[in-house]
Amino acid sequence: MDTSHVLYGFTDLKNLDSHGPIVLNKAKGAYVYDTNGKKYFDGNSGLWNSVVGFDHPKMIATAQKQYQELSGYHSLFGRITEPAINLTNKLIEVSPFDEGKVFFTNSGSEANDTAVKLLWFMNSHKGMPKKRKIITRYNSYHGVTVGAASMTGKPYNDVFGLPLPDFIRSACPHYWKFGNEGESEESFSSRMAQDLEDVIEKEGAETIAGFFAEPVMGAGGVIPPSKDYFKLIQPILKKHNIPLIADEVICGFGRTGNLWGSITYDIKPDMIIASKCITSGFFPLGAVIAGEEITKELIEASYAAEEFPHGFTAGGHPVGCALAVQAIDIIIEEKLVENVRKLEPLFMGGLKKFEDMEFIGEARGIGLMGALEMVQDKKTKKPFDGHMNMGERVANKAIEKGLICRPLGPSIVLCPPFITTPEQIDFMYTTLEETLKEVFNDIKISN
Numbered sequence: 001m002d003t004s005h006v007l008y009g010f011t012d013l014k015n016l017d018s019h020g021p022i023v024l025n026k027a028k029g030a031y032v033y034d035t036n037g038k039k040y041f042d043g044n045s046g047l048w049n050s051v052v053g054f055d056h057p058k059m060i061a062t063a064q065k066q067y068q069e070l071s072g073y074h075s076l077f078g079r080i081t082e083p084a085i086n087l088t089n090k091l092i093e094v095s096p097f098d099e100g101k102v103f104f105t106n107s108g109s110e111a112n113d114t115a116v117k118l119l120w121f122m123n124s125h126k127g128m129p130k131k132r133k134i135i136t137r138y139n140s141y142h143g144v145t146v147g148a149a150s151m152t153g154k155p156y157n158d159v160f161g162l163p164l165p166d167f168i169r170s171a172c173p174h175y176w177k178f179g180n181e182g183e184s185e186e187s188f189s190s191r192m193a194q195d196l197e198d199v200i201e202k203e204g205a206e207t208i209a210g211f212f213a214e215p216v217m218g219a220g221g222v223i224p225p226s227k228d229y230f231k232l233i234q235p236i237l238k239k240h241n242i243p244l245i246a247d248e249v250i251c252g253f254g255r256t257g258n259l260w261g262s263i264t265y266d267i268k269p270d271m272i273i274a275s276k277c278i279t280s281g282f283f284p285l286g287a288v289i290a291g292e293e294i295t296k297e298l299i300e301a302s303y304a305a306e307e308f309p310h311g312f313t314a315g316g317h318p319v320g321c322a323l324a325v326q327a328i329d330i331i332i333e334e335k336l337v338e339n340v341r342k343l344e345p346l347f348m349g350g351l352k353k354f355e356d357m358e359f360i361g362e363a364r365g366i367g368l369m370g371a372l373e374m375v376q377d378k379k380t381k382k383p384f385d386g387h388m389n390m391g392e393r394v395a396n397k398a399i400e401k402g403l404i405c406r407p408l409g410p411s412i413v414l415c416p417p418f419i420t421t422p423e424q425i426d427f428m429y430t431t432l433e434e435t436l437k438e439v440f441n442d443i444k445i446s447n
């Protein structure tokens with residue numbers, strides 16, 4: 001097929017020129033197939049999201065039924081569809097909030113942008129237009145729209161001249177990487193909390209609209225927070241009257257072994273950002289779920305301003321909402337969160353064993369999300385030179401062997417679907433071990 005008109009996102013194009021793309025045309029359970037009929041175990045659940053099985057019959061039936069009944073409609077100007085109402089109720093029911101409001105978007109990025117605009121809207125109504133700075137962490141990932149990219153704490157957004165003003169950073173709680181020689185994990189977490197407080201005090205709490213955090217940093221390389229990090233930072237945010245927004249785009253709906261990453265880490269968010277598993281990859285859909293306090297303020301502000309002047313044409317699409325209700329029901333009824341928890345010892349135990357290999361610096365994760373970070377020198381944790389493209393090399397070789405895993409800088413990310421079986425985890429690790437041995441041998445020879 002002629003792929004010359006495709007503009008690929010987040011793709012190493014030089015590398016792609018030598019390999020060519022993988023063109024997919026079929027999927028079954030946790031497997032995808034390319035146009036040559038080759039079968040791959042998808043160790044990345046699509047992009048963290050296809051967790052109930054690519055061909056779940058209830059999902060397909062739900063989409064067919066909804067397309068027949070009402071194929072599409074917006075949810076603005078006081079119009080709403082039944083599936084959108086059902087999904088708002090379902091989300092409040094499964095959220096940590098007793099009461100709240102839900103706003104629909106088409107993606108996680110748009111949900112983050114929406115949450116920022118909600119905070120700005122509320123603060124401006126309260127006569128605090130200067131309370132608009134947004135704090136996120138270095139290495140965090142919140143999306144690609146101009147707002148969400150400004151929130152994302154990765155250096156690659158420099159090429160766009162981002163972040164915009166008012167988007168500021170605090171430290172990344174990755175103990176293995178940033179802990180000082182001889183520093184305990186507890187002291188490290190205290191230092192991270194102190195860094196956040198220093199940022200708040202330097203900027204002025206009265207200028208800060210919100211702090212956004214992923215319970216586990218996903219696209220930053222699967223970085224679970226250091227011990228007690230969230231326990232230490234929450235009182236600081238409370239003291240300074242700064243809302244905590246949990247970006248649950250990856251963690252939400254079971255990935256960490258609980259329905260929310262916020263449950264796993266005892267986070268009490270003021271607002272939740274959801275997407276990805278919400279439709280198990282069957283439809284683009286994101287949601288902002290506002291808790292009790294923010295809801296009260298929003299209602300006041302919206303009445304005063306007549307409207308919340310924001311909304312997407314396809315936000316709250318009835319097919320997407322019907323699929324989301326179905327996906328959440330499947331996750332709950334088929335006990336998929338329990339399956340994540342059941343598989344965790346096998347998944348994490350198997351991952352940890354890779355730390356015995358010569359170039360694996362850290363194996364980390366939780367639930368069914370994990371990463372292996374490769375280093376040139378295990379003692380000093382010196383990374384490989386970027387030009388060696390270690391992540392790409394491993395992922396490309398694994399793909400030849402029928403395993404999809406993802407390179408993220410020097411790390412390899414694994415996040416299999418929630419329907420994964422123990423046998424599939426065995427396949428994943430056997431294949432990855434073979435792959436790593438071959439790649440490590442190659443680099444030793446070329447050195």
Ligand code: PMP
Nearest residue numbers: 107108109141142143218249250
């Ligand atoms: N937040 C987090 C934590 C994410 O991982 C992502 C996507 N990987 C996003 C936001 C952005 O979501 P989307 O790609 O749907 O815009």
